[in-house]
Amino acid sequence: MESILKKKFGYSQFRPYQKEIIEKVLDGNDCLVVMSTGSGKSLCYQVPPLVTGKTAVVISPLLSLMQDQVMSLKQKGINAEYLGSSQTDQTAYCQAEDGAFDVLYMTPEKASLLPKRFWSNLLNAGICLLAVDEAHCISEWGHDFRKEYKQLDVLRSILFNVPFIGLTATATQKVQNDIVLSLKMIDPYISIGSFDRKNLFYGVKPCCRSQAFLEELVKEVTKYNSGGGSIIIYCTTVKDTEQIYQLLMDAGVTTEMYHGQMGSKAREQSHRSFIRDEVQVMVATVAFGMGIDKPNIRCVIHYGCPKSLESYYQESGRCGRDGLPSVCFLYYSRSDFAKSDFYVAGVHSENQRKAITESLMAAEKYCLLASCRRRFLLKYFGEQWTADCGNCDNCTRTKVERDLSKESFLLLSCIQSCGGRWGLNMPIDVLRGSRSRKIMENNFDKLLMHGHGKDYTVLWWKALGGLLIAHGYLKEIVEDLYRKVRVSPMGLQYLCSANFERQPPLILPLTREMIDEEDNGAQRSSVEDQSSIAIDDERFSEAEKRLYSILLGLRMELAKENGTAPYAICGDQTLVRITKTRPSTRARLANIEGVNQHLVTNYGDKFLHTISDALEELGLSLNGDTNAAHPIEKVCHSAQRNLNPAKFDAWKMWQISKSSVKEVAMMGRSGPIKEQTVISYILEAAQTGRELDWARFCLDTGLTLQIISLIRAAISKIGSRERLKPIKEELPEMVTYEHIKTMLTMENLNISPDEVLSSTSSSLLGSSTETSIDAMGKESLVRKQKFNDSSICESSPKKLHKQEMESTEEEREANENSIMEFIKAHDRISATEVINYFNGSKAEAVAYVLNCLETEFLVYKKNGLYSAL
Numbered sequence: 001m002e003s004i005l006k007k008k009f010g011y012s013q014f015r016p017y018q019k020e021i022i023e024k025v026l027d028g029n030d031c032l033v034v035m036s037t038g039s040g041k042s043l044c045y046q047v048p049p050l051v052t053g054k055t056a057v058v059i060s061p062l063l064s065l066m067q068d069q070v071m072s073l074k075q076k077g078i079n080a081e082y083l084g085s086s087q088t089d090q091t092a093y094c095q096a097e098d099g100a101f102d103v104l105y106m107t108p109e110k111a112s113l114l115p116k117r118f119w120s121n122l123l124n125a126g127i128c129l130l131a132v133d134e135a136h137c138i139s140e141w142g143h144d145f146r147k148e149y150k151q152l153d154v155l156r157s158i159l160f161n162v163p164f165i166g167l168t169a170t171a172t173q174k175v176q177n178d179i180v181l182s183l184k185m186i187d188p189y190i191s192i193g194s195f196d197r198k199n200l201f202y203g204v205k206p207c208c209r210s211q212a213f214l215e216e217l218v219k220e221v222t223k224y225n226s227g228g229g230s231i232i233i234y235c236t237t238v239k240d241t242e243q244i245y246q247l248l249m250d251a252g253v254t255t256e257m258y259h260g261q262m263g264s265k266a267r268e269q270s271h272r273s274f275i276r277d278e279v280q281v282m283v284a285t286v287a288f289g290m291g292i293d294k295p296n297i298r299c300v301i302h303y304g305c306p307k308s309l310e311s312y313y314q315e316s317g318r319c320g321r322d323g324l325p326s327v328c329f330l331y332y333s334r335s336d337f338a339k340s341d342f343y344v345a346g347v348h349s350e351n352q353r354k355a356i357t358e359s360l361m362a363a364e365k366y367c368l369l370a371s372c373r374r375r376f377l378l379k380y381f382g383e384q385w386t387a388d389c390g391n392c393d394n395c396t397r398t399k400v401e402r403d404l405s406k407e408s409f410l411l412l413s414c415i416q417s418c419g420g421r422w423g424l425n426m427p428i429d430v431l432r433g434s435r436s437r438k439i440m441e442n443n444f445d446k447l448l449m450h451g452h453g454k455d456y457t458v459l460w461w462k463a464l465g466g467l468l469i470a471h472g473y474l475k476e477i478v479e480d481l482y483r484k485v486r487v488s489p490m491g492l493q494y495l496c497s498a499n500f501e502r503q504p505p506l507i508l509p510l511t512r513e514m515i516d517e518e519d520n521g522a523q524r525s526s527v528e529d530q531s532s533i534a535i536d537d538e539r540f541s542e543a544e545k546r547l548y549s550i551l552l553g554l555r556m557e558l559a560k561e562n563g564t565a566p567y568a569i570c571g572d573q574t575l576v577r578i579t580k581t582r583p584s585t586r587a588r589l590a591n592i593e594g595v596n597q598h599l600v601t602n603y604g605d606k607f608l609h610t611i612s613d614a615l616e617e618l619g620l621s622l623n624g625d626t627n628a629a630h631p632i633e634k635v636c637h638s639a640q641r642n643l644n645p646a647k648f649d650a651w652k653m654w655q656i657s658k659s660s661v662k663e664v665a666m667m668g669r670s671g672p673i674k675e676q677t678v679i680s681y682i683l684e685a686a687q688t689g690r691e692l693d694w695a696r697f698c699l700d701t702g703l704t705l706q707i708i709s710l711i712r713a714a715i716s717k718i719g720s721r722e723r724l725k726p727i728k729e730e731l732p733e734m735v736t737y738e739h740i741k742t743m744l745t746m747e748n749l750n751i752s753p754d755e756v757l758s759s760t761s762s763s764l765l766g767s768s769t770e771t772s773i774d775a776m777g778k779e780s781l782v783r784k785q786k787f788n789d790s791s792i793c794e795s796s797p798k799k800l801h802k803q804e805m806e807s808t809e810e811e812r813e814a815n816e817n818s819i820m821e822f823i824k825a826h827d828r829i830s831a832t833e834v835i836n837y838f839n840g841s842k843a844e845a846v847a848y849v850l851n852c853l854e855t856e857f858l859v860y861k862k863n864g865l866y867s868a869l
């Protein structure tokens with residue numbers, strides 16, 4: 001399975017839950033998968049057909065989504081197709097029933113209309129699973145119920161022995177039960193992952209629909225747009241969509257628009273140009289919801305509160321699917337919360353009407369919150385999360401807290417005196433001294449607190465109401481589809497402990513609305529400070545930024561040539577890794593996380609040539625930061641610790657000014673210092689998170705692969721790496737304390753010395769080896785006689801060590817098969833170990849075969865260690 005994962009998808013390891021789910025499906029179990037948006041659910045049904053050679057049938061709600069997925073899979077060399085009304089290829093149907101496709105998508109309508117003969121033919125050819133994507137659509141309790149999904153149960157009796165998988169990102173317990181029952185699942189394996197999307201920043205702000213606000217919004221979008229990523233602005237109405245689209249276009253931001261009143265051709269066109277990166281900004285209604293599978297959306301803005309918290313989670317979840325930091329903003333106005341009548345119109349089922357009203361209430365609460373938004377979201381989906389996330393507006397904003405005992409007492413006692421039969425409007429009107437007919441009829445003008453709340457606006461009181469609900473002093477219920485607010489037992493307790501003159505302190509954080517209201521709405525129309533959340537630019541140098549944009553151009557060109565979307569060629573994060581790594585060979589390219597075999601075979605040479613052509617002008621070297629090839633778990637330890645000026649100077653001179661250790665030693669702040677001291681200063685800088693060119697550092701300090709293996713042998717002999725002295729005592733004089741410290745520091749920082757040193761030694765091997773590998777392309781596995789070519793690199797550091805080995809051990813010669821066998825038997829083995837083992841062949845030749853095996857996707861290297869694929 002791992003081999004399929006790397007070859008077809010370019011990934012070196014499964015994400016949490018994926019492997020278990022795939023194994024369960026392969027064992028024939030039904031499965032229910034509830035995992036966050038962008039967590040990688042699709043892989044759970046895309047891998048089994050590649051393992052079994054049988055078709056996976058996938059039910060998906062939208063044609064556009066199916067088309068995008070098919071396009072993406074084709075770029076991975078996976079045979080995929082969809083059946084639906086817009087399928088123009090008539091042969092697709094016949095091929096589908098013959099089992100010609102690995103993955104076959106269809107809408108629920110299509111699935112229930114296909115004749116039995118189709119299914120029995122496909123069953124004969126082989127079906128490995130039936131996946132129901134967006135499975136929450138099957139449930140009336142779900143936020144997006146679709147009646148066509150209900151008919152899918154007929155397939156159960158036809159596909160009796162085929163495992164069914166239901167997949168969704170949003171399912172409460174009720175919805176989960178409904179999915180299992182509706183799909184007639186038998187003892188399903190249920191996998192529920194976290195709903196947390198760590199890379200997303202959540203922000204909310206009240207807005208008024210003024211011209212000034214819209215202008216601010218346009219400014220904001222323009223700013224994000226200049227950062228390069230894609231943006232979606234979701235509007236709640238077609239009118240808003242058209243207005244914002246026009247404003248953006250007038251401001252010179254090339255934008256697409258998508259809503260239900262557009263013709264299907266126009267919508268398709270709009271969708272396509274957004275997906276293909278021809279435009280960066282999309283203004284849309286939620287009609288442009290589920291179908292978006294674009295990984296590099298950096299910002300999702302909701303202009304207007306969505307109809308439910310589930311929808312918000314789904315729609316904002318389109319953001320940052322490639323795992324890079326991205327932001328989700330929600331701009332609401334109070335009138336958005338009064339739309340439940342509109343949403344329930346035409347819905348006959350009482351259950352569904354209640355579910356819709358409650359979901360809107362949850363979205364309202366999310367908007368009005370003064371505490372951590374992520375915690376609220378996760379709690380809503382049943383996850384316990386106690387800490388503040390530090391990655392939402394409420395966590396990052398300086399909290400303004402105040403004693404609101406007087407105001408809270410007034411509101412609580414007024415709600416209690418009004419009999420708990422109303423929403424917030426009535427008690428607030430009483431507090432503000434209204435003499436409306438309703439108030440007079442109910443004698444509420446006689447209440448003690450009547451008119452005592454005039455100092456604050458209606459909106460301020462509503463915000464306080466929301467705050468008291470969030471803190472448990474009030475509770476909101478839905479009765480006969482009306483929202484009512486009552487004092488909770490905790491609120492009653494508070495009322496009992498207080499009276500009109502004196503109340504115990506009640507310190508609460510002010511919500512943004514309250515602050516804005518107190519400032520007389522001075523900031524209400526602006527989107528201001530949210531923009532301070534900068535998207536990490538991956539810490540590119542200027543030259544790397546230019547290379548990245550050249551590679552973006554190449555990807556776009558390749559996508560156009562192949563009629564596909566740039567992200568289907570490879571994701572942005574993969575492109576970042578290619579930029580940082582700057583591979584010189586197909587093997588190095590293949591090794592990069594996210595690069596699959598299809599890319600290497602079809603576009604590999606174009607990438608390599610583009611990189612090598614650009615480098616000279618940009619002043620960058622080939623085979624740059626080889627550790628950037630894989631996702632690195634961030635090393636935090638002491639990363640933020642400051643360095644003292646002498647250490648910082650030493651690091652700066654070496655890393656930035658590119659001086660040698662010797663030169664730095666000569667130019668110490670207060671006179672020359674020892675080279676050993678310089679080395680330890682630089683290593684300390686690396687430990688505090690500063691960048692270091694490890695390849696140059698190893699060269700400068702004389703650390704070689706041979707020394708690394710000697711140090712490793714010494715460590716394994718004494719069984720500890722804690723103290724340097726015993727290690728040093730096991731080693732020849734030539735190995736210094738600085739060598740040992742450097743190797744240990746690299747390993748502590750999760751940097752593989754083997755990887756860094758193989759890259760330096762293979763660049764030392766000169767271009768003849770590299771070119772011959774490239775020129776031989778796909779059938780390039782090396783022949784035996786090449787190994788004995790003694791002209792290659794007489795001075796390789798490995799040679800000395802190999803001579804030592806040769807004198808004591810039998811000679812083992814390397815060839816493609818013997819190396820493969822060796823790696824299979826010793827999973828996760830370093831290049832040095834392979835080279836040392838094959839003592840009958842030259843080190844360079846062994847490295848060369850390893851390179852070729854890697855290009856062929858027969859072996860895979862991670863953290864400098866090889867595994868067989």
Ligand SMILES: Nc1ncnc2c1ncn2[C@@H]1O[C@H](COP(=O)(O)OP(=O)(O)OP(=O)(O)O)[C@@H](O)[C@H]1O
Nearest residue numbers: 011013014015037038039040041042043169295321
């Ligand atoms: N094992 C993996 N390693 C790295 N990336 C992965 C892995 N599995 C999936 N991905 C990537 O994660 C992204 C999201 O995956 P996917 O589209 O399957 O999400 P999803 O869970 O179906 O989301 P949604 O519910 O929003 O449709 C894709 O770009 C996919 O290629």
